[in-house]
Amino acid sequence: MPRTETPSPETTGRGRPPMSDRRKHIVRAQIAHAAVKLFTAKGVSATTGDDIAHELGISTRTLWRYFPSKESCVRPLLTGGLDVMTQRLRTWPSDLSLPEHLERSGALDEDAEAPSMASMVDLIRMTRTEPGLRAVWLDVHHSAEEVFAEAIADRAGLAPDALSVRVRAATINVALRVAAERFADRTGDDDQGEGMADLIRAALDVVDDGLGPITR
Amino acid sequence: MPRTETPSPETTGRGRPPMSDRRKHIVRAQIAHAAVKLFTAKGVSATTGDDIAHELGISTRTLWRYFPSKESCVRPLLTGGLDVMTQRLRTWPSDLSLPEHLERSGALDEDAEAPSMASMVDLIRMTRTEPGLRAVWLDVHHSAEEVFAEAIADRAGLAPDALSVRVRAATINVALRVAAERFADRTGDDDQGEGMADLIRAALDVVDDGLGPITR
DNA sequence: AGACTTTTTGTCACTCAGCGACAAATATAC
């Protein structure tokens, strides 16, 4: 059995086999790390697509086949925390509230992807001053909204496009974004910042309070 | 008195006076309308900067002086609803809850900018399929977050960067975005859609419910 | 070992976005 990670039923078995999703993902991750390295060193605008490609020894044309723009090269790093959570939404136990579930997912992620964590923190910080990176960051979270909506609709027995579902998905999602930004801001070299799980809990608690007594 | 809309104290009175903010705003609005016209007609990617500039009889160079990218040309139209609300936040009466205040602001806006409304609806719809426009749309709302945070912090007597303030500002803001998207989706030629004020109220009610009984 | 087939990568040429520099036009005060 010649390791086919995509066991499609109609394998002609003829010619070069398509690149596995796993391998594609690895290449994308390598590009992402090269991009963030150059972005932090020279700044985003001063970094060209050629720079990123040359850093990896690939041609610029291939780079654009993996990512549609130089800013989007770092997308895999920015999605880091979120796609762990959205993946875990599929196994959301029925005896756990969503905040509890998300909090644990966030905590797990924090430990798991330690090497990428520093890059992610750097990127979220750059998000403030670099419009191109901010666009990617906001879009990453916007994409997650859909996933949250489906999970919530499924649990609540409502349609995924019900207003209450969409608003809840959006609010939860945006709370996670604010928590991540806070985490990035507070995490310094002295590592005195709060944990990601604590921040997620705190942010979701605010959401759970509704608009609060102050704004009403 | 030679109409100076920026009555700066140190008017040398010598040379051509700077363009008033009002006049700049008018030019930007003209560009925005030309852009959305071409975007809807030919699609975003098929519309070049030269097209937009030529539509108005200005040079391409001047176009880029008013906007940093062709997608951002429509920004004035996308901010339409939001900047009315953020402007009114300055005169937020103390006997009104934030939802009530926003609801009324949204309703007023709906009537006031009737001509721009159709373009805005078209744009928000295009936001789904055009990544460039979506980026502008998301960034517009992201910018509003800051304004909401300041208003809420001021009312609550908290620091603008307090976690609770930021989360509340973000959640309210995102609820407005979902309401606007819903409005754009539901508003057809037969005009059977709900009113903007109703949608804002409904969305903010969901926020005020917190995470709700379902997700906990 | 071939020959064969399919995917991936690289090379080339091209369009368009967007900016810096400088000239030309415009609008005011004197």
Added chain:
DNA sequence: GTATATTTGTCGCTGAGTGACAAAAAGTCT
């Protein structure tokens, strides 16, 4: 009218991103 400051246009450039096609890679089959 002249002088001055602002705006606009022209020119030329770099870089993003794409389509077309050739070269290389990685397999299968005999």
